[in-house]
Amino acid sequence: MISVENATFALAASLVDRSWELIADGWVKGRMNTKVNGALRRFCILGALDLALEEVFGSASHRNNDALQVAQTFILDEANNQFRYNSNSIPGFNDPANRTHDQVLSVLKEAGRQLD
Numbered sequence: 002m003i004s005v006e007n008a009t010f011a012l013a014a015s016l017v018d019r020s021w022e023l024i025a026d027g028w029v030k031g032r033m034n035t036k037v038n039g040a041l042r043r044f045c046i047l048g049a050l051d052l053a054l055e056e057v058f059g060s061a062s063h064r065n066n067d068a069l070q071v072a073q074t075f076i077l078d079e080a081n082n083q084f085r086y087n088s089n090s091i092p093g094f095n096d097p098a099n100r101t102h103d104q105v106l107s108v109l110k111e112a113g114r115q116l117d
Contacts, residue, residue, distance in 0.1 A: 009067050009068050009071055010068075010071060010116055011116075012057070012068035013068040013069070013071035013072040013075065013116050014072075014113055014116035014117050015053070015057070015068075016050055016053045016054065016057070016068060016069060016072045017072050017075065017076065017109055017112050017113040017116060018113045019049070019052075019053035019056065020044075020046060020049035020050050020053050020072075020109055021049075021106060021109040021110055021113060023044045023049040023052060023053070024044055024046070024049050024102075024105060024106060024109065025106060026042070027042045027043035027044065028043055028044065028045070028102045028105060028106075029043040029044060029045050029048070030045060030095060030096045030097075030100065031045075031096050032045065032048070033045055033047060033048035033051065034048040034052070045092065045095045045096070046076065046091050046092075046094070046095045046105065046109070047091050047092060047095070050069060050072060050073070054066065054069060071116070072112070072116070073091060075112040075115055075116055076091060076094075076108060076109065076112045077089060077091065077094070078112070078115075079108045079109075079111045079112040079115065080094045080108050082111070083104070083107060083108055083111070084104065084108075094108070
């Protein structure tokens with residue numbers, strides 16, 4: 002039997018992995034997402050997490066979801082591990098002028114591995 006904790010971590014891993022996929026195809030700073038030809042194409046970390054939540058739950062209205070909170074914690078922990086980022090703000094990590102697409106992908110990839 003799977004425990005609630007294991008299910009939460011598995012869902013958090015899915016959210017992070019899906020966010021990595023979305024951001025791999027297009028990343029943006031300073032906004033949740035951008036559209037190209039009317040379709041969502043580029044995402045910040047929070048925008049990608051929101052879309053991943055919507056795909057799982059049918060809406061992003063579950064922002065206080067335990068799995069989302071676990072996912073965000075692992076992302077911020079990994080940002081600290083790799084870049085000495087010591088804050089509880091995902092936009093604060095995503096948005097600085099010197100932040101790169103590869104850095105964001107690296108943090109998401111390792112956070113997903115840690116959750117698996």
